[in-house]
Amino acid sequence: MILRGTVIGALGAGASSDPVISDGVVVTEGHRISWVGPAALFSGDTPLPAPTESILLPGLIDVHCHGGAGAGFPNADAVGAGRAAAHHRAHGTTGLLASLVSAGEQDLVRQARILAGLVESGTLLGIHLEGPFLSEARCGAQDPASIVPGDPDLFDRVCDAARGTVRSMTLAPETAHFGALLAAMRRWDVVPSFGHTDADARTTAARIADATGRPVTATHLFNAMPPFHHRAPGPVGAFLAAAGRGDVVLELIADGVHLAPETVSMVFDTVGPDNIILVSDAMAAAGMADGAYELGPLEVEVSGGVARLTTSDGSQGAIAGGTARLLEVVRSAVFDSGVALPDAVAAASRTPARVIGMHSERGTLAPEFRADIVITDQQLRPRCVLVGGAPVDTEGSAWKS
Template structure:
């Protein structure tokens, strides 16, 4: 019988929250014991006391790539490099996000990403479009945005062989009800975003989906701002999250949102209704320079990705360049989010959204041994995927 692996440190994300000096044991890919070191005993068999932080592996619901490769453009080898970049930084569960594109490109890339899901490199595929509003396209190609088309959705799902887990669509897109029915049949999570809808339309769509998971794609970004006489989709989504009917994505990377906005969302709806996401694109982990996001050119300057423009003026923000651990760190340092809340929003909440509550996103007995060990500054030290380090 093999000897269990043991990690010791300040545990964050257990069934009781935090444990100042705790131990996690795991064997054969599963966590077998969690608790205070003093309760475990074992003397010399335990690692020495450590001030490292031990977190559940992070789960990113919205990521377009990294390490120079983007899921909307790369081949299988490039997509695996991108996934491995995020895994090395503690994201042990990842959806590979596509962007609005011509139908053949969406079918091709969804089929390619399905291979990565089969191999365990991704948890699933996220379709960000093409059934969104061109008025709020952000860094999406307006020429590829089309009204809701259930037949195209079925074609993409067939190519992806059941691996599509989430789709961003605008509440006002055509054939919304038919799309929602098809998404429920294929167990695809609806995510409302890239929308110009008013609050009433958004609230009605949320009500249509009540009883099953639904999210908001990067709240505030790709939608009209919150105004006291025109509250828009932001107000509808915050209200739904407050009622426990929705989880809202938040890109807390210092570029997409002000720290006060991030603080407000956490204080308003709580970490159980927030999924921190990276929205990372190919430039994550790379130097400044020129990249692609789908069919569009992107220029990264001072770590900020924007669409390239002919006159050199700042274009729309084109995804992020951070990992999810970077987002957690920024939320704690700059938005003042308690560490446990930030970790919850980057692990347990997205796991629950994907129906993986008992499997991932927690330091609990029986869960998969996906662990992230960091120093006190939330810099990664060790990453375990199903109990194996450095994969």
């Protein structure tokens, strides 16, 4: 297959020094990319297609996603979880970690076993545990009754049920038995992601130092943690400083709900796309109408596309995940926050691929890489998605403007 358009995120003939090829070509053979470069350098026997206004992106990788299409990974059976993954795939997320939330051991073990089968079949890239070793004071949309002190044995049991498919875990830096948990995460090759924390800057910085030498991320920076203050910088200050040194990669939910556009642009300008991962934090309502949903054991009401916990007195509950797909997050970062398109795309493809150890075949348009490619219009709306070189239905009618 020969694709032509503006190519973003490429490494190939004449492409190594320029993040954008204004009239580029991507050639696929089977499941892999065989050639990438400017149309002017193409010398294949097959005639080139005519120039197009399409934009060609690497397949996006979402490392923090709780579901979509009416199904949530913390609750769904294999059919529902597969439907959620397929929905995100059709909207450009060609690689996905399925995120769980804090829950009792029985629920975590059950869902880990279900999702492990989808990882083994290639539907998912892995599992992300968001909890249960979090700060109850910063639980956000997590069930406070399900949050427990750090328990390495419980972590081992969940990873065993997941058959080694857990790729990352969010934990609070101040949780109990942190050192033993970190050692267990190293044994299972699980990326530590610090978040849902009430820790101060000193504690956070010390935990980051404990984890150096391997990828470390910060779960949805700014959300579910104390705000930055000039005399009390808290975890935000520690995370930004560490990202500036290249010691931490920062998750951002740049969906226009979780963060102000100016906050998103500030972080990109401060630490750059190699130290940022754009995530959706999407829950079951992604791609669905407003209404009632679940996030683990908690009830959620979606109104105007914003998900919030349902409260007994009708007051405004905490934001409970997102309803955007990752390509929409990239779109918001570019058009609302003014982030350069190559930077936003890198933060949603190359950087997450590197953090989860899949950068040798995903996240970049380059020869020998998987032919996971997203073709969009000039407004970053999907026209076609290729997964391993095969097109999938983009469900264009479900796109949210």
